Amino acid sequence: MPGKIVKRPWRRWVNRRIPRADDYRPGRRNIFVLPTREGLMFTGVLVISLLTGINYQNSLIYLFTFILGALFYGTIFQTYRNLEGLHLSLVRAGESQAGERLPMAIRIRDEEHRPRAALRLRIDDGEPVTVSLEAGEGKVVPLPVPTRRRGPLKLPSIRLETDFPFGLIRAWTWFRPASRGLVTPRPVTPPPFEASPDAEGDEGEVTLNAEPGGSDIRLRPYRLGDALRRISWKRFARSGHLVVMDWDTPPADPRWLDWEQFPGADTELRLSYLAWHVGRLSEQGQPFGLRLPDQTIEPDTGDQHERACLNRLGAFGFGEMPT
């Protein structure tokens, strides 16, 4: 495809034929079939064979040329049928930090009880993932998406292609999921602490930077929901019991992470600072709340809470996120 002049209208046309949807069944409307480079070379072989047949008036060479040609032609259908009757669906769009990979995963399933060999899935210029399916089988394929900027991420088109069985013809289509992924801000270490207005008197910095531990560590049995990083693995290795290190942190002393805490920083930087704090506090198991201009998250602890806060930071400024 030479240049953008052709490419853009072509993509527009393709996108019209394949509306964004999380469920997708490629069919006649949207499977494209063309010979591969090898296929073109094969037509060259056909022409040479035909010339040989003509020149030596050899009827059998005509016959073999026709057989080769017919096989080439039959391959078009074979290859096309390798994509037809598949069902692609988005398993999850996923969330990730800016700069890392969005852990997108899709499911690909055969709906026609035919085995499918050598299906290639690829995002833009990424490395292709090859999948083969038994008849009726479904597989989940992780396809990490590189991210750059914070915010909800429109998932890229996933190119599904195959040149099975002979590599002479290629059939392809695009899966364009409608859902969006979420990219959370990349944590940035804030400059030396500037007290937030309402955390002034709490010696917050001490608590923030205090090492967990000290004399008042308590050990107690593991309960569902405890952070994994608090488990005393040494003890587990010795005794086989899951024991959690707990220390007295006054539950009545939640930290508030506040948008207003970093005057002068711009929006993205503020979000990055906040993300850093969220990560830090979660690691310490300290309860904290998040106060943003448009929303407040009540103080809590745990992975779920951390996730919710990060997601909120990621979606900030993009309106309501469907969850």
Place this chain on the structure above:
Amino acid sequence: MNRHHLDPWVAAFGLILLAQVQRLPLWLSLGACLAVVSGWLLQRHRKRGLRPLWLGVLAVLSAAAFWAYYRGQFTVDTAASFLVLTVALKWLELGRRRDLFILFFIQCYLAVVTLLFHQSMLWTGGLLASLFLLFTGLQMALGGRGQGMGVEAMKRSALVFVKMLPVVIVLFIFFPRIGPLWSVPLVSEQGTTGLSDTLEPGAITSLAQNDDPAFRVTFGGDTPDPGQRYWQALVLDRFDGRRWDRRSLNDREGISRVPEDASAGELADDEYEVMLEPHGRRWGFALADSVPASANVSLNRNGMVRFERSVDTRRRYRMQYEQPTEARRLSDAERRFYTRLPGGTNERTRGWVAQQRREVDGRRALIRHLMEHFNQKPFHYTLQPEALGNADTVDALMFETREGFCEHYASALAFMLRSADIPTRIVTGYLGGEAGVDNEYLIVRQYDAHAWVQAWLRGRGWVRLDPTAMIAPERIESGLREAMQDQGGFLSDDPFSMNRYADVGWVNWMRLRLDAANYYWQRWVVGYEGQTQLSLLGRLPGDIDRRMLGVITASLVALLILAGVGISLLRARRRHFRDPWYRLYDQWCRWLERQGVGAGRSDTLAAQVSAAGRRFPALAPDIRALGLLLERAFYDPGQPDQQALAQARRLMNAIRKRKSHGRSGNTATAE
């Protein structure tokens, strides 16, 4: 790419090489085998191919060997040998996907080119099998799955082969055959069996052990009697005391277009058709007193059939009984030429002839007398005659050994007639022919090769004289097998030849059937060329010329493609109903569309369910249950069971039915 799966290609190459091995020099065949096997082993053990440097050295070396062997002959024969070499070397360089494809392409083409040398049914089948193996192997190399892939790939290739058969047949019948665009000689001059253009003692005897067919003949009218089946090809008119050869006529072949085959219409009563096996020379064979009826052959000055170019593929031509318009007079120069003998040889024979000449009255009487002499004296017709020495061969034969084969006697008679001043020449060709199945055609084999004599008689022209007929009349009437019955030695070099055991009933039956199958294969498949095609299609109503044929082919192919697309469309429609779960899902989606719940096919199942639930709160539990089942069926890795399917069907029916009841209820309350 899975390089472990090149086994089918090894088999395919083996088949192709087997077909070519006969015409390839031994070093080339062995080298090719070695290269392919080592390339294959390298791939099996996941080694990279040869280093480029070594490969380069090897390529240069083999190119040098090739050059040294063939010395720059440029024929298709050498080109095909070179292709074999290329393929073999390519096996050593299979690093990338591209190499794999290049090897695939050249092997395909090699299989195609091999058809230039073999056109029998058996080899066609073999080469077809090699194509099949090539495609299967390509599939296995690309598909790259472990065990069981071979069978699967074979099945798939076979399926495509079978499905495409109608397209192939239509193309084969209707694709217009055009004349050759340019020409390169096919075979270099070596290694074809058949008559040679000289005659010396032993020349024809060597053919007597060969049972390859030389040509086959179909007659429009009655098949001539065995005694009349003299198939003449060459006139030998110069004798050097031992060897007969031809005056050097300008026989050089020009680079010309290969003429087309004869037409394939009904044979007229006075016509016959010869299907000639390739022998690499320009002559053809015909009965006396017949002229060409097809444009691809002509008669030369001596009234013998000639082709424009060497017969290096099978040719079909037609002849017609007709007295050729030949000069009725010999010029003095010609008379001198046809009576010329080397001086000072075979004095005893000369003296004897001179004496006989004095005793009888006139030339005709002399000829009759000489012929009878062969009958009365104890001459033997044998395949293993005593050697005649180098000088005075005629003397030795006439007065000492009295043993010989047709060429000995023909040569002796011609010598005697010339010494009696009668213009004489030797004619070689074939004598006889065996009836094929149902007497449909005659098979003339190499061992039917024969030599006889023509003498010029004023008023009658060239008259055929066959001394063999006087010595061994059964050779003329029943063929060589009968003539050799007492002595044995018929096809003694070839213990596996079916022709040797033709007196065993079932062997003979099978032998003739096989030959018939081969003949019709040659005639209608191998020989399906321009004229055959036009005359076959000429039986269809309307005037079909080549342009029309092009139009027909194009439209038939278009029709076939349309049919293919049509079938796949039908399939696509039917396809929805093959998977029961998909069928159910389809019903569900259609129901959604009909009810206009605001969620359609492009939405997720969850979205559809919640939208439908909002729209029909009364049905919500059923809808949710159905949604759950569908979701499980589509997204759970395990296969959903029949029970779940039945339940889902029930739910779907319930939803559809209750909705329609519900609607009537709604309208009722609205009123």
